[in-house]
Amino acid sequence: MDRRSFVQGSLAAAGVLAIGGAATKARAAGPIKIGAVIDTSGPLEVFGQNKLRGLQIGVDELNEAGGLLGRQIQLVHRDTQSNNQLFAQYARELTAGERVDVVFGATTSSSREIVRPVVNRAKVPYFYNTNYEGGVCQRTTYCTSTTPAQMVEPLLPALIEKHGKKIYFLGADYNYGQISAYATKAIAKAHGAEVIGAEFFPLDASSFGATINRIQSAKPDIVHTVFVGPAHGSFWGQWASAGMVGKIPVSSQTFGLAGEQLRMPPEVSEGIYVCLNYFEEVSTPENERFLTRFKAKFGSSYGYISEASMAEYQALKLWAEAAKKSNGTDADAIERAAKAGLSVLAPSGNVLLDAKTNHCILDMSLARMSGGKFIIEKKFAGVRPSNYGDQCDLIKNPNTNKQFEPKL
Amino acid sequence: MLEVRELHVGYGRIPILNGVNLSVVRGSRVGILGHNGMGKTTLMRALMGLLPVKSGAVVFETATITSMQPHHRARSGIAYVPQGRQIFPQLTVRDNLRMGALRAPDGTMERVLDRIPRLKRLLDRPGGALSGGEQQLLAIARALCGKPKLMLLDEPTEGIQPSIIEEISELLIMLNETESLVIIVVEQNLEFIAGLARRIAVLQKGLIVREVAPTDLHNEQFVEEFVGMGT
């Protein structure tokens, strides 16, 4: 097969999806349309597949309950193919062509920053539902998943108390890793602990031997990691091969988001600590209902529903709640409801929108890998999102439009 | 033994051979005389199967080989000593010969070396380090290792010292007479071809325009005419 026919093939496949979406389109004043720019092919499909499924479950639920504001909901999905170039195009198509009422999606921060201005300009509410470095501050953009502080603030004190005060930080060498390192240092300091080493890795680094040797000689009590992408996956194998599993406890801000615990041998993943808003193992009645529904619709070979996919579902619930409260779906209506105080009871617990930052106050769970599964050890209610230097205040300054960063 | 009928060959849309006819019988030594650009190399490459034929036919012994691949031609007994010798430069002389003897019975290489003893002391040298004359001998030796019935040689005297030209000529005549190896050689060296060939065809603008006898090459009038054809 040559490249051209391959590309044509994949474009055709994408076309089928798009036409499939358009074919169910009803006539004017018909359904409320939800636009989704989610990668269901390419390297990021590992997140995208279940993100889309989360939205589909949410839409089904709303429609079965009679729709929203008396109208049916229709999901219009564009497969962005893990290709940043497609995000702008599809975001425009959804807002200008399909005239959707709201846009969900984007996984990486770089793709979010392509979608966000397009959707903002079209005056359509935008929900970004992936854990990220934090700091986005704009009145019609809602970042519903976790920020570094929410992971680290509950996690580190628990580990410091249990294992000791010397922390070694390993992270990806871009803003998520750098900002997480900043959060780690700040929280360590607040709890009388110390970050005794911090190393950053380019995304294609796959050789961790030297780092592991340095850790062996520095003898920290905890190794806290923020790895991103397939190359960094090598860390776990090298750590295990060097016999370090069980010697020094390791925590991670990213492990499990792409179902890592399913593909990693239990001997390798044993003991990894993770603190996330959602695990499939969370035991709430809402989660049980959700999982039953999900498995009924998609079978059981879907991999794992991580926080990354659950966030889409929770965001949809949050948006629907806002629309109900204001009796409208335009950007103003959603903003009005958000400012008035918005919360839903979701599978992960209580999801409360913070009107000041348009981020969510979330319940967090601390889990530890054991025998290849997450075992939830502790729960933390109402953990606040990062707001660097308290700079974002959409109540006081509603016209802010930027992404704040901590002073590193 | 070899019949070439109305052979048309070209590069892309540029025709080079425009209907070559040639008939070679068992035991013969044929010289094809022609200047640069007349199609000598094209003819040799087409006979070896390295260039596709547009139309016409090539029959070797009893088989039509017009579109046969080079390695099948080699295996059926045609050997090629190309222009520029095409020695494998990074292989030793021995490995160059082993490449020629891939399908030959054991001892073939030794027998060939007995015919061309000059190569014996060079066996471990890389082919690329040999002089032009030595390389030419190696190219012929390599071709002989495949025990061919027909040998195609493309300008074997090009850039080679006279003593080795003599040696090559003697060697080819001997192989032809003792082992009935059929030889087709394309050349523009009149003296060499006069000494070697028993039949001489003149190739001009992609056609065999006439045949001459080796003695004609000592005829001043012909020589003048031939030299004039190049211009």
Added chain:
Amino acid sequence: MALVLHDMNGLLMDLLAITLLEIFYGIASLALISLGLAIIFGMLRVINFAHGEFLMIGGFSFIMLTSAGVNMWIAMLIGAPLIVGLLGIVVERVVIRNLYGRIVETILATWGLSLFLMGAASLLFGYFQRGVSPPFGTLKIGNYQEGVYSIFVIVLAAAVYLSTYLVLRYTKLGLIARATMQNPEMASSLGVAREKVYAVTFFCGAALTGLAGAVLAPIAGVVPTSGLAYIARSFITVITGGATVIAGTGIASVLFGTVSQLTAILTRPVWGEAALLLTAVILLRFLPAGITGRYFRNGL
């Protein structure tokens, strides 16, 4: 005092030993992931952009065979190479055969192939195949601990290079391969079936790639996008090495492995990768045909 000095020496020796081990491991893993690409590039002048995906499929073959109950070593050393080798034969036949000598077309075709294989792997294997953990125990060097598996990878890489060298240098197959690489037309005039040589070469290159993918799978884990993690480094190694398969890729691996590991050990990991790239840029500036384009040209 003497005792303390001795301890200091001991510590230094430990550090030296563990550092050397890291460097050797860096070289070995680079050499392993690059060899198959080098063979296909050096022998056939085909730039295989799907090389990373060949590594990924090698990894998956190993994992799937192991989870199907095949002995781990058989899966790694025989199963995965065989499967990827056969894939290589199919690819050569279907994609490459009509494109020899047309560099741009082969790049585009193999790039398409890489996307196709990634998609196929995500349908076939998905992202949730349980991996295999690194076998063997650990080796204690003073304060440090190193996986014995790292030593296995080093030994294996050396063995693979040595046997590839021996095959090329001393067997009839190797002779035919070298001759065909130097002058394919002349080789075919001597009775060599060129297409068969190309297919066999492609098989060998792909099989060695499959082996590398399987060997690194216990360390790196395997997902359909794993190829992306390898592709840049293996390309830099092969291009810098030049067209001479063993010497070029070997030397480039030693150079890059040492530079990037040493830099990573002495400074920070970020600089390790940067040093690798910088070395490559400088080398290619002065030796545009690769290291073996100028030196060791008559090597293998």
